[in-house]
Amino acid sequence: MTVENLMDKLVSHCKANGFMFQSSEIYGGLNGFWDYGPLGVELKRNIKEAWWKDMYQSHNELACPPSAPSTYDMVGLDCTIIMHPQVWKCSGHYDLFHDFMVDCRKTKKRYRFDQLRGRWVSQGPQRIFVTTMAEPEQEQEDIARRALKFFNLRSKDIERLTFEERVLTFDKLDESDRAKVLGPDTEEIGTLTDPREFNLMFKTYVGALSGEEGAAFLRPETAQGIFVNFKNVVDSTRIRVPFGVAQVGKSFRNEITPRNFTFRSREFEQMEIEFFCHPSQSANWYQYWRNRRLQWYKDLGLDSDRLRLREHDHDELSHYSCGTADIEYAFPFLPPGEYGELEGIAHRGDFDLRSHSEGKLDPKKRPLEVELDEQGNPKHRGSGKDLTYRDDLTNERFIPHVIEPSAGVDRLILALISNAFQETTSTDDKGKSETRTVMKFHPRVAPVKVGIFPLLKNKPELVAKAREVFQTLRGQMMCFYDDAGAIGRRYARQDEAGTPFCVTIDFDTLGEKPELLNTVTVRHRDDGKQERIPIAELQGWLLARVR
């Protein structure tokens, strides 16, 4: 299956089965925004709940987890989306949270400088750089078609063109070569501007003030809410460093080119932990969180061979970071061998707490110092609050270091959906072939846990028993009652939704074979195997497998 083909199939399966819809679709949609449908909302809630439970609620602060440097505490937080604008000045987002973009003077279209791909093409003495926004599979075709058009040639003349081997992004070209670039949507060269900074934060206005005085931002990450509440958390609880604060919530980034389904959205959700520790232990905690988080994705059913942990090169590190690793997944929209970020785990040192206390630090200075304006005052003033921590056992006072595992809910949903999607084609006795889709979700995240069917809907005893089973199970887990159509069709519907188990109430349940009285057939989604379970044990049997 080609990359494009699979992505198209995923998008249409998600729409047809109520996983995801484009936002405001009836008005033509809004690029970079996605709605979760009846199945999608369950999948999303299950993912967030699994994270919250595994990282926080079921964490045992009395026992040292395997390979952790020591025991630690965890707490949760839920902060607002709009915060004091000074937060973003001190965090660095106001000055530094931007992408570079280029505009096309002809078409007025805008592209990300580092995402615009192309190849050098020559005919005789003229050499031009042809860019494209086509998907990887169509890239070469698009470049060839547009190069032919530019040089006024026909398809049969393709031999007259020389294509240089390497695909490059626009940002890798020498500045002097920019006049030779053919933009993705034009027919003449040299129409793309030099790169310009574009801040990714969404601006809004608080209250009746519409000028700069009332300006605020929708948060581009949930992390800062945790930093600015560090003192509140320490003062209002009895937790001691090392401890982590967990938060799940919406973030907003005005991405220049949102694409690849939910991978790059403008509104998305994050699951973040800020883990505060003693500076002498931070390197060990960084290792711990990298490994712990990678294992979490494996436990949730993502294929190990499509996952990898990639340590950032030095020049890739953010201004504050002493070390960052990405957990990456081989998303189906990427060419073979390429991976996309699922989660970043950053060692942020003391950058955040110091910036919010003293004023925004200068990322170019080592050691970090407060950035000054022309008058020698802090460029962005901090809160002035003391954000140091005093260890009451040793009496040592220090600014904790921070390790931040930051995951994206929507990217994980896309990874889980791609990972789960499987098609099987079977041929019946009449030679008719049928392709069926099975979503092989881990039972913990599957939107519906169990389908409940009376074998026949016109037999009141079967229906009454099936309803009774449904009544006992609903409330314990997501159940779906279905009495419409042949049983095979009902199984197929649940396979498309990714339901791991289906329960059928048949005549044996009613005692046709006395030894099977009050038992049901449970059918397993992944191998189609069936087994007989007593109704009295069903709830416990299912709960042990879906939680």
Ligand code: ATP
């Ligand atoms: P990228 O380099 O892909 O833009 P990033 O490094 O800017 O991502 P972080 O700032 O580290 O991302 O954010 C943490 C996590 O939030 C990411 O690993 C990702 O899962 C999620 N995330 C970030 N931006 C988006 C987005 N535009 N759409 C969906 N999820 C996102």
